Amino acid sequence: MDKFKLRLYITGKTPKSERAIANLKEICEKELKGLYVLQIIDVLESPQLAEDEKILATPTLIKDLPPPLKRIIGDLSDSDKVLLGLDLSPVLDSNQGKEDGR
């Protein structure tokens, strides 16, 4: 399996940011243990990085690798949607099955 390269953009240390970080770590540990690199970027500290990526909403998770590039917005509390966004679609509701190409 390819290595996952993930970037999480947050705005300050708000409860929403903390939730997003915790949710993401949990999913990654469960599904991608040892197979991912995660970078956390605080937009308040590095606004230019947010400008470069045209980030509007936070938290935003960007999956750089493996392609295709995907954006997942929100505190990542909806883990099914997160997996769908990461193209990991696990357990599979049949209606989401199409997304499970790889």
Place this chain on the structure above:
Amino acid sequence: MNKTEASKGIEKIETGIEGFDTISEGGLPKGRATLIAGTSGSAKTVFAVQFLSEGIIKKDEPGVFITFEEPPEDIRKNVISLGWDVAKWEQEGKWAFVDASPVVGEDHVIAGEYDLGALLARIEYAVKKIGARRISMDSLGSIFARFSEAGLVRNELFKIATAVKQIGVTAIITAERTEEYGDIARFGIEEFVADNVIILRNVLESEKRRRTMEILKFRGTSHQKGEYPFTVIKNTGIVTIPLSGIELKQHSSTVRISSGNLELDKMCGGGFFRDSIILVSGATGCGKTMLSAEFAANATKNGERALILAFEESREQLFRNASGWGIDFEQMENDGILKVVCRYPEAEGLEDHLILMKSIIRDFKPHRVIVDSLSALERVSTIKGFREFVIALTSLIKHQEVAGLFTSTTGELMGGTSVTEAHISTITDTIILLRYVEMYGEMRRGITALKMRGSMHDKDIREFNIDGEGMHIGKSFSNVTGILSGHPVFTALEEVDRVRDLFKEA
């Protein structure tokens, strides 16, 4: 400065948009957000870009442009023709984009709660980076299309609007409307920036597009009310025509100038006043253009400059006709004392014609301005638009304190009036009527000074002829009545004398 701020109430900053600062009585409320609402194609983006551009050009105030719709690359390209080099300003650190336009081919998944904190952080960062005093956000509608939770987006935008106020910059926020006369904006946007609202309209009226702007409200400060026409022109951008904002503050001169015809001067009690508006009305071919040519030639004789704005004839026609009356326009133009501008009325909208006239008058600084004919411009506009144009044109000429001579073609050969006259007669100082008089199977011409404000004048209707030396005014048609109504009736001379005696006091 700070001490007086509270006592003065709300300060305004001049936008630099021509005409807008007049109707807004000083510009946009300083340190506040103003909503610019308009349908698609109503020049919202131009307004938003121009607000920043004028700030940079005229006041050296940097600006941040937040674009939700068009990518920065498109905006840079689109406004070059309006004379704004955004890319250069970006390099000089006077302009910064916050690019919130949609990323093509990239969609997102929503997985939980979010807010637009990153957008606010980027705006604050850009403002700080270049020391911005002005910001424009264009346009809010598209962000609602990208995030389905309208309530959340509205709430977030409210936060941004509040934050912008706190930073102390003056902001413009644009938003779409679905119809010209209806809700202020979609998605209830006006609710959070409701302090100041400006509406831009682009109405189709009698097959013609007419742009207007209206300041709906400025909370806590004054502005002119109603719709004002505006236009978007090359190398300038938006130009508003402030009709009622025009003050009639010109002086009145008692100095007389010659009409170019001694007899006509006599009829007018010694010539026209130097700063008056003269209307010459008549049917086609009865000598209006000749009278204006003589008026122009007379100016140049006295070393004054004359400007002829011709809308009926081509340059060649006009020059050839003038030489038929012994007037050499070509020589005068070479001497720099005459300028002839011929334009096709349909070539542009009335607003554009007006702006063009204004710039020519400003550059050439004529002593006399001739418009031949005003009625030709009538057909390119709606009646309302034409009336506004005439008022704006007269005030423009009066402000320069020069003489303006307008010709107007009447629809009927004999007698009659035109719409032009109905709109203009009260603002003119002098009205000269040229009329055909049918007499014993012959068309003859009559002239009369109908009105001569502030002066005695001849009330007779006199006969005149045109030959290779111009116009010759002769005796009055004392035994003809009904010339002006177009139904001449001949009366025996004895009857004329009898009627005259009737009013004589014994």
